[in-house]
Structures are given as structure tokens and as C-alpha cells.
Amino acid sequence: MTSATIDRISQIARPEVRDLPAYNAGLSSDVVRQRYGVDQIARLGSNENPSGPSPAVADALGGLAQTAGRYPDANCLALRAAIAGRTGLQSAEVVIGNGSENLLEALCLAFLSPGDRVVTLLPSFGLHEIYPRMMGAQVEMVPVTAAMEFDVPAWCEALAGGARPPKMAILSNPSNPVGCMLDDAAFERVVQAAPPETLLVIDEAYYEYASLSPGFPDALARLRQEDRPWIVLRTFSKAWGLAGLRVGYGLASDASLVQMLDRVRTPFNVNMAAQVAALAAWGDPEHMTTSVRAAVAQRDLMAAQLRAQGVTVAPSAANFLFLDLRRPNGPVAEALLARGIIIKPWKDAGYETFIRVSVGTAADNQRFVAVLADILRHGA
Numbered sequence: 001m002t003s004a005t006i007d008r009i010s011q012i013a014r015p016e017v018r019d020l021p022a023y024n025a026g027l028s029s030d031v032v033r034q035r036y037g038v039d040q041i042a043r044l045g046s047n048e049n050p051s052g053p054s055p056a057v058a059d060a061l062g063g064l065a066q067t068a069g070r071y072p073d074a075n076c077l078a079l080r081a082a083i084a085g086r087t088g089l090q091s092a093e094v095v096i097g098n099g100s101e102n103l104l105e106a107l108c109l110a111f112l113s114p115g116d117r118v119v120t121l122l123p124s125f126g127l128h129e130i131y132p133r134m135m136g137a138q139v140e141m142v143p144v145t146a147a148m149e150f151d152v153p154a155w156c157e158a159l160a161g162g163a164r165p166p167k168m169a170i171l172s173n174p175s176n177p178v179g180c181m182l183d184d185a186a187f188e189r190v191v192q193a194a195p196p197e198t199l200l201v202i203d204e205a206y207y208e209y210a211s212l213s214p215g216f217p218d219a220l221a222r223l224r225q226e227d228r229p230w231i232v233l234r235t236f237s238k239a240w241g242l243a244g245l246r247v248g249y250g251l252a253s254d255a256s257l258v259q260m261l262d263r264v265r266t267p268f269n270v271n272m273a274a275q276v277a278a279l280a281a282w283g284d285p286e287h288m289t290t291s292v293r294a295a296v297a298q299r300d301l302m303a304a305q306l307r308a309q310g311v312t313v314a315p316s317a318a319n320f321l322f323l324d325l326r327r328p329n330g331p332v333a334e335a336l337l338a339r340g341i342i343i344k345p346w347k348d349a350g351y352e353t354f355i356r357v358s359v360g361t362a363a364d365n366q367r368f369v370a371v372l373a374d375i376l377r378h379g380a
């Protein structure tokens with residue numbers, strides 16, 4: 001391709017897309033194996049559940065090849081009914097996505113126009129900034145405090161202040177990458193501060209883990225008392241162990257909100273294997289709960305061990321920890337990769353000394369704690 005053609009591609013792309021940062025999806029295990037010549041990989045970069053899904057998922061997927069020639073159910077009726085049944089909503093108020101990231105995208109496609117205000121957190125899950133910017137929205141990011149907690153007064157100010165109300169507020173509770181959470185009282189203050197025109201998007205990707213933290217709010221129950229637009233997003237990728245199959249769901253204030261998302265999503269956005277697997281996983285909550293309890297115990301153990309080494313660890317209600325190494329994170333991440341350990345070095349300005357490490361198997365967690373201590377002692 002000539003450079004003139006490459007320039008032309010850039011010229012004809014929408015300006016919002018031309019300037020968009022790429023999502024940092026991290027390295028695959030295969031790439032790390034090949035690039036660093038290591039056999040044993042500890043995948044601690046994507047907040048996956050090392051226990052994987054319920055054994056019922058394998059059984060459910062077994063017979064799928066025979067029906068793979070058919071399109072999946074475009075409306076995910078069985079899965080929506082199952083989720084509605086347990087969460088107390090109507091099926092029409094439940095929407096399913098190809099991962100909850102697909103629902104974030106659909107929300108932005110359906111509701112955001114160039115120049116709209118969107119309020120979210122800094123540091124944040126990348127797509128909370130990227131998808132609104134893709135639509136030309138102005139994203140205002142509210143930094144966490146020095147203690148790595150939500151800055152509740154700053155959130156209230158961002159929501160209630162400004163010349164015009166935000167079109168959307170995207171709030172992950174608990175946050176990714178920090179892991180901090182808004183408790184009951186803080187959530188109440190944020191809801192009260194949000195103008196009724198603002199679509200509240202509460203991203204609860206780590207809901208099942210955070211539910212074990214005292215004070216974690218029942219956002220769904222609270223928002224159901226509100227006569228305003230809102231949606232709570234959850235996922236099968238984390239606690240339910242189905243990251244590879246891509247299923248997320250949204251619990252919406254009203255069926256009309258779901259219908260707006262239906263207009264912009266691809267018609268068959270959730271494939272057949274994903275629907276079948278999610279339904280089987282949902283039918284075995286005990287498996288999920290057992291793995292979540294184990295992850296929370298491992299998280300607290302790791303946090304205590306790292307703090308004992310002098311590492312600053314942010315409070316976490318999720319299945320990961322955000323660590324301030326007080327030195328550039330790039331060389332440390334490289335040294336960990338060379339030992340087969342994948343974590344996520346944070347790239348946002350102001351957070352270049354932070355890494356996020358997922359809670360993995362007990363063995364991988366202990367390997368991480370020991371190798372990090374070694375790197376911090378002897379240099380990367």
C-alpha cells in the first residue's frame with residue numbers, strides 16, 4: 001500500500017475514530033509463550049475466573065454441533081426469561097449482549113450524539129471512555145482520591161453541575177481497574193445528584209464478588225424506585241467463568257430502553273453456544289458462589305502479603321488488585337512476562353506506576369507475589 005492510500009484511509013475515517021485510542025486487550029498466552037520462550041503461563045491480566053464455568057456447561061455444549069447450521073434465537077428468549085426470573089424483572093426489561101462490552105457499545109450507539117456530556121471514572125475500564133468518544137461525546141473523567149476511593153463530592157459535582165446535564169453517567173461499581181466501591185450511602189448520594197435526564201449506566205461486571213463486601217449497595221433494588229432511565233450491566237465473563245463465550249446482560253428501567261438497544265445491535269449478537277452455555281451456568285449458582293468465595297479469600301491473602309512487602313494496594317471489592325509500585329510499570333511488566341506472568345500495566349497519565357493483577361489459582365497468585373518481590377528487590 002502506498003503512503004498516499006494510507007493517508008486517504010485516515011482522511012475518510014470519521015474524525016472521532018481517527019483519534020480514538022486502541023483498547024488494550026493484553027497479550028495472549030500463546031504470544032507470551034512464543035515471545036519469551038516460557039512454558040508455564042500465569043494469566044493474571046484479564047480478571048478471568050481460574051475455576052472456569054460449571055461442569056453443566058460442558059454437557060450443554062456437547063450436542064451443539066448438530067444444530068450449528070441454524071441461526072441462534074435473535075431475542076435470547078430462554079436466557080432472558082431465566083435472568084428475569086431470578087432478578088425479579090420482566091423479560092422485556094432484560095437485554096443480552098455479546099459480552100457486556102457489546103451492551104456498552106449499543107448504549108453509546110443508541111443514546112450519544114456528538115458533543116453530549118458523559119461522566120465516568122479515572123482510571124476507568126477502557127471502553128467507558130472509548131465508546132462514548134467513538135460517538136463524538138465529551139467524556140469527563142472523575143479521578144479517584146489519593147486513597148484510591150471514589151471521590152463522591154466530585155462525582156456529585158460532575159453530575160449536578162455543568163451548563164447542561166450529562167447525557168450518560170457510566171459508573172462501574174466496583175471500579176475496574178482500582179477495585180474500590182461506592183457503598184450504600186455513597187451510591188445514594190450519587191443517584192440523588194444525577195439529573196433525571198441522565199441515563200445512569202451502572203456497570204456491575206464484578207457484582208458477584210462485590211456482593212460479599214459489607215455495604216455493597218443493591219443498586220438494582222434502589223434504582224427500581226426511581227422514575228428515570230437506568231441500566232445495570234452484568235456479565236457471565238467473570239464469576240460465571242464464561243469469558244471465552246461472550247455473554248453479558250443488562251437489567252433496564254423499562255422495556256423501551258431495551259427496544260432502543262435492539263435497534264442498534266446486530267440482530268444475532270449472541271451466538272448459539274453462548275446462549276446455551278450461559279443458561280447452563282445460570283442453572284448452577286453453587287459452582288459460581290464457591291469459586292467467588294475462593295477468589296475473595298485469595299484476594300485478601302495476596303493483598304496482605306503484598307502490603308507486608310511494602311507495596312501499596314488499593315482497596316478491592318473485585319477479583320483483582322491495583323498496586324502502586326512507585327516506579328515505572330513497563331519494565332516490571334516486562335520482567336514478569338519474561339517469567340511467564342501476565343498482568344496489566346496501567347497506561348493512563350498519572351497511573352504509569354500502577355499494575356492490575358487478577359486473582360488466579362492459589363499457585364499462580366503465590367508465584368506472582370514471590371516473583372514481584374524478587375523484581376522489586378533486585379530491579380526489573
Ligand SMILES: Cc1ncc(COP(=O)(O)O)c(C=O)c1O
Pocket residue numbers: 046047098099100101102125172175176203205234235236237243246247248
Ligand atoms: C468494568 C467492566 N465492564 C465491562 C467489562 C466487559 O466484560 P465482558 O464484555 O466480557 O462482559 C469488563 C471486562 O473486563 C469490565 O471490567
